Amino acid sequence: MNDSVFHRLYDAYHQDVFQFLIYLVKNRTLAEDLAHEVYVRVLRSYDQFAGNSSEKTWLFAIAKNVAIDHFRKQAVRQKHSLDFFDWETEQLHSTTPSPEDMLQASDEFIQVESALEKCTGDQKMVIIMRYFQDLSIAETAQILDWTEAKVKTTQHRAIKFLRQQLQPIKEQEAKRQ
Secondary structure (H helix, E strand, O other): OOHHHHHHHHHHHHHHHHHHHHHHHOOHHHHHHHHHHHHHHHHHHHHHOOOOOOHHHHHHHHHHHHHHHHHHHHHHHHHHHHHHOOOOOOOOOOOOOOHHHHHHOOHHHHHHHHHHHOOOHHHHHHHHHHHHOOOOHHHHHHHHOOOHHHHHHHHHHHHHHHHHHHHHHHHHHHHHO
């Protein structure tokens, strides 16, 4: 892979890949690290890119796999960290967002994001790809290695679930007005 191809891929898709990873991991620094890993994998495997999909689709598939690898490693680490955690001397840190973080996001986005966290992993992945990253059904199917019908079904179920989660919030807001 020559430098110009790498720079073209990076310039064209880095922001989309980075945002996708932020939606998945909810941590900017971690998303930056994972984005770097995506491009390391791109450098290592570009010669095997057969061109059966668009480069964007290929990059998102790599990003998805990098995120999955991260979550698997994190699950193993968390399992083992509890074995060695000294509950009497260590301070516990809250994972809830700070007030400053809460102010940065709109109320609606927070509500949708909260509801999205209750979706299955597959549903969350499809919603992020389709609505946050504006990928087509075909591109999403390629990235996930699914049929288009499975993407459509998963999307439909996710939207139905999100509506159920958000309906009580809408009703409360309507009562206040």
